[in-house]
Amino acid sequence: MAHVTPSDLTSLLGGITLQGVYKQLRQHEAAPRSLSNRRRWVEPADVRRLLEGRDFTYPHLNIAFQIVKGGTGKTSLAYALATRASHYGVRVLAIDFDQQGNLTRSFNVDARERPVWLHVVRDRLDPRECIIEVSETLHLLPSNLNNSRLDIEVTSRASNLRDMLRDKLETIRSSYDLVVMDCPPAINKMNTAVTCGADLIIIPVNPDPYAIDGLDFTLAELDRIKVEFKVRFDHQVVWNRYDARERLGMVYMHELAKSPTRAAHLLPVVIRTDTSVKNAIFQAKSVFDLPKRSAIQDDIDQFTREILGLNQWKEDKQAGVA
Template identity: 30%
Template structure:
């Protein structure tokens, strides 16, 4: 048994959760890996190190760990971009993805969520994009094994002055992501500011998957429309292949008519983009953030965990996501 005398990582998938995903019992999972390879978690649970989960899921379940850049973008603020980024990152690492968060928002909310706010002399994206080969890896902050973040500060707001050249806009984020790929990362998750600055333009050029979080209010829908238009315009201007575009409905509350109407509108007008796994409102998000962690640090089952697990499995094309919405509707 590992980590008997040290504090275990927060984000390890338990044998029981892993068993639910793979259709086994917790004992079957523990026996497969062997207890010496597992980590003792709270409540007498056993956790599976990220690298072991990756080996199993790649070989037994055919999970594709090919390099991906996924960005959460909406030109409207307050729609859940940061929550989606940090929740997806912590779940992805539990499924074996070597994951890095790029915090591109000068407000640094993702950095704050992990208590990784940079000191005055710590490099951020603004400092490293011109020389990624020498600077990127040394600038990352380690959250735990296989989970890192390039934090942000107000200085990233200067990118609008720093990235005037269109060629730089096209290549800045891409260059940093390529360096991370070369150093063994499987997944880059980007948290973007709610504005069409150069940070967002460069991210749009680099992303393989763009997820647009949307709430029920009309300003959110306006942001959705503007964001889609800008994605298409930027890819046309730079002659780039269009990314995979998805819409994630957040803060869903089936008790409210405005939520139901918004979901129906998305299902009708944006069916080709809509992820069929809405994120329901939950106090668990704010409770977790108070502890500088995400909902996936908790051993308790919750709708917050279930919804973002469904989202991660859908976005990363893991098995079982097709039935998640039906199962929740029954509940």
């Protein structure tokens, strides 16, 4: 599996040569692994040692991907973030709440016979019983069609939506830095419970008018949840499937940025349309495992750095703040 490369680290650490990265790795008693003479990568645990040695604090966040519109990239970006963050040595739990189980399948996991979140809610199953280890730093709580009953169960139990997620995750939460949650495109009780238990909601939008409608609808719902349940969480909007050749893409982007409340929450990264997303799914791999370096690897890397706070950390370091 591909990971963070020594040259990724030179760009992240800034003002340091490749030799400098090797030297720092040696100081942490680590060495890059090689796939071939030309492709080297650094173990997640070694990336972590290196970054923590430079005073980077790994975040502790529950992140949910939500928007009522389907097909904007919730699952693809949840998968991308979970995978890429794990390359950086972040301990990730990915939770699939969508009965379609697309996130589960992205990890090449067949969970048809596995316990899922429905069993956590209905049968009080310990979430540990559901979790599958995808890699050392990446665990998955999968989904399957059983979760179609989830909302009925949550409703019939008159559950405490506000605290449900944090309560259910309590026994395992300290084992992870990030909990990355993929949700179905719906306004329902379970999504409300996920929102209440999230620190950050990421809303992927595409450059088309329907996605912007979906965004406004979702933002209104998030505001409603904040008021009704007296909870606090942040939200960020990310452009996905951007294609510079489509002139209208730019038009919709300007449209979105015109509203100051929307613009304030727009992540400063754009994820381009790239056929390697589909190629990777077809091969049951991450785009980082494909032999050719693609534009989307850079976009996902930037997206992940932004969410982890690595870009801000780099800026602060360069400005001498940290």
